[in-house]
Amino acid sequence: MLALRRILTFTHFTFTEYVRSGRIIIEIVATMLFWALFLRQYPVDLSQFFSLTGIFTLLLTLYTTSSLLSLGERPQGYTIVTRPLGRHGYLLSHYFVALLVVIMMFVLITFITVLYDQLVFKAGYTFGLGEVLKGALPLLLNVALLSSLMVLLSSLVLTNILRLVVLAILAIALYSQAWHLSPIFPTIQPLQSLFSWPLYPAIAGFKLATTREFVGGARYIPLAQLALTVLLISLALSSFKRRDIILRNQ
Amino acid sequence: MRHVRQPMYKRTKRFRLTPYSACSIISFISFNPLQGDGMSNLAVSVSNLYKAYGSLQVLRGVNLEVARGDVFGLLGPNGAGKTTLIHTILGLLKPDDGTVRLLGSENRDIHSAQIGYLPERPRYHGQFTGREYLSSVGRLSDLSGKQLHDRVDAVLDLVGLAQAADRRIGTYSKGMLQRVGIAQAVLHEPELLIVDEPASGLDPGGQREMAALLRTLSQAGHTLFLCTHQLTDVARLCDQIGVLVGGHIAQTTSMAELRKYGQSVTVNVDDLPFDTANKLQALGPQVRCERTAVTLFPTSGQLLQAVLRQLLDDGVAVQSVMPEADALEQFYLNAVNDAKSNGSQPPATPDASEELLETLIEDR
Numbered sequence: 001m002l003a004l005r006r007i008l009t010f011t012h013f014t015f016t017e018y019v020r021s022g023r024i025i026i027e028i029v030a031t032m033l034f035w036a037l038f039l040r041q042y043p044v045d046l047s048q049f050f051s052l053t054g055i056f057t058l059l060l061t062l063y064t065t066s067s068l069l070s071l072g073e074r075p076q077g078y079t080i081v082t083r084p085l086g087r088h089g090y091l092l093s094h095y096f097v098a099l100l101v102v103i104m105m106f107v108l109i110t111f112i113t114v115l116y117d118q119l120v121f122k123a124g125y126t127f128g129l130g131e132v133l134k135g136a137l138p139l140l141l142n143v144a145l146l147s148s149l150m151v152l153l154s155s156l157v158l159t160n161i162l163r164l165v166v167l168a169i170l171a172i173a174l175y176s177q178a179w180h181l182s183p184i185f186p187t188i189q190p191l192q193s194l195f196s197w198p199l200y201p202a203i204a205g206f207k208l209a210t211t212r213e214f215v216g217g218a219r220y221i222p223l224a225q226l227a228l229t230v231l232l233i234s235l236a237l238s239s240f241k242r243r244d245i246i247l248r249n250q
Numbered sequence: 251m252r253h254v255r256q257p258m259y260k261r262t263k264r265f266r267l268t269p270y271s272a273c274s275i276i277s278f279i280s281f282n283p284l285q286g287d288g289m290s291n292l293a294v295s296v297s298n299l300y301k302a303y304g305s306l307q308v309l310r311g312v313n314l315e316v317a318r319g320d321v322f323g324l325l326g327p328n329g330a331g332k333t334t335l336i337h338t339i340l341g342l343l344k345p346d347d348g349t350v351r352l353l354g355s356e357n358r359d360i361h362s363a364q365i366g367y368l369p370e371r372p373r374y375h376g377q378f379t380g381r382e383y384l385s386s387v388g389r390l391s392d393l394s395g396k397q398l399h400d401r402v403d404a405v406l407d408l409v410g411l412a413q414a415a416d417r418r419i420g421t422y423s424k425g426m427l428q429r430v431g432i433a434q435a436v437l438h439e440p441e442l443l444i445v446d447e448p449a450s451g452l453d454p455g456g457q458r459e460m461a462a463l464l465r466t467l468s469q470a471g472h473t474l475f476l477c478t479h480q481l482t483d484v485a486r487l488c489d490q491i492g493v494l495v496g497g498h499i500a501q502t503t504s505m506a507e508l509r510k511y512g513q514s515v516t517v518n519v520d521d522l523p524f525d526t527a528n529k530l531q532a533l534g535p536q537v538r539c540e541r542t543a544v545t546l547f548p549t550s551g552q553l554l555q556a557v558l559r560q561l562l563d564d565g566v567a568v569q570s571v572m573p574e575a576d577a578l579e580q581f582y583l584n585a586v587n588d589a590k591s592n593g594s595q596p597p598a599t600p601d602a603s604e605e606l607l608e609t610l611i612e613d614r
Contacts, residue, residue, distance in 0.1 A: 082342070084392060086362065
């Protein structure tokens with residue numbers, strides 16, 4: 001309980017600093033721009049809404065997590081990480097703040113879209129809370145998954161060589177179509193099959209957010225997303241525990 | 251103490267080849283005989299510590315011990331590895347070899363609430379007021395409620411920041427930032443306080459105030475591990491001194507020992523003949539000869555008379571007799587020079603250290 005309280009304290013502290021420093025304005029402006037460009041022009045149904053916000057929230061996750069991790073690399077961290085909060089609490093707090101910011105922006109987009117659609121377009125359909133939650137669950141689990149991958153790939157956590165190895169694995173898994181043209185495809189194919197399976201929960205989660213049809217095996221997709229997220233963040237914590245902490249003098 | 255271990259022999263006596271053997275084996279394996287009982291008389295114990303950044307060996311077998319309640323001064327040239335040693339002691343850096351025991355335990359997590367740290371460069375979260383920042387870091391050290399509120403007020407008073415407590419840290423001067431550093435380090439009343447260059451970048455007035463603050467803390471019973479270039483502070487504050495050169499502790503001594511000696515004296519001469527130098531060296535290890543100077547450390551009236559007599563007898567023209575640095579400074583310089591002449595790696599220049607740090611960050 002003490003450990004959890006420390007993590008929550010530092011999460012609150014980091015979030016407050018993020019807001020007060022004005023960095024969050026970038027997320028707010030990006031969110032408003034996204035809404036104005038893609039969701040304001042015409043009334044959208046839930047499938048369109050989740051397919052558009054699914055991509056936007058992932059891009060926002062990339063930015064926000066990098067921004068938070070760069071805050072974690074400042075020498076201000078020395079006096080924090082040497083306290084009972086420790087290395088795990090330090091890294092997890094930054095991860096949680098990244099999630100919190102992206103979730104807040106998602107809630108903001110949803111709220112504005114619903115309000116605008118009702119007031120301006122007088123849309124015949126409504127964003128029912130149940131349906132929104134059904135779409136939001138896999139979407140936000142994808143956000144958590146991507147953010148945990150970003151944490152794992154940060155310079156705080158992995159050495160350059162290991163980061164390159166993870167990125168190479170991702171490249172093989174993601175760019176499978178390109179290998180068909182290559183003479184070494186038969187050699188790469190087993191690797192591609194092996195490396196691409198961890199991506200399945202993310203891709204299926206994105207699809208589930210747009211369809212919101214939790215039937216058959218789809219009911220277990222959020223569990224797979226969660227399991228993969230826990231795995232990635234555990235790897236990050238395990239690696240961070242063994243790393244030398246050398247923070248930048250900015 | 252939160253963590254008390256049974257002595258090892260009691261564990262081994264319990265071991266039997268019974269159906270419960272597996273449990274006993276696990277218990278035996280999980281017991282680390284090096285793990286302390288928390289009752290050690292040593293606040294810091296570093297044994298055979300090695301640390302390298304890539305191919306650059308920074309720490310080369312550091313050994314040192316600091317007793318509880320003592321004030322230990324770590325001296326050394328720029329780039330000698332002082333901050334690396336401190337960061338390794340704090341667990342920020344992982345040693346390549348050797349052990350670090352803090353307050354009797356190798357497991358720093360056990361005692362992290364008992365350790366306060368003031369980093370060399372005062373960088374704190376500028377978006378918060380002094381009071382907000384201290385309240386937050388206090389909560390991270392498990393303080394809460396009235397106890398937290400009282401401690402924050404107490405340390406703000408202690409470091410003289412009560413008036414500026416509700417101003418944003420980003421508006422503080424460098425001296426005030428150092429005070430925030432001290433405040434956050436002592437907020438949770440740690441037993442061991444590790445202070446890296448507390449006077450770094452402060453004006454003479456600020457340095458004097460910082461020294462007074464550290465003196466107050468040492469009088470309050472904190473064990474102080476102090477890394478500084480300010481020899482006057484070391485002389486006033488420290489009980490024990492260690493000089494880190496070329497990645498290892500070249501010499502240690504106590505201030506009580508140094509205070510027995512007076513100042514050193516340098517006799518400047520025109521040109522010291524080789525024979526005379528040999529005769530002077532024979533007077534004792536306190537005499538160090540160079541071509542145009544003879545240094546006596548530690549000096550005494552008899553020794554000085556003997557040296558002057560020998561010089562005059564040999565017809566060497568004496569230019570001047572000057573009291574030089576105090577015993578501490580001479581001790582430090584001798585330790586550094588001896589380490590160099592004994593083949594220790596020359597210390598890196600400050601520029602080299604900065605370049606090294608940049609390279610390390612780039613390589614991460």
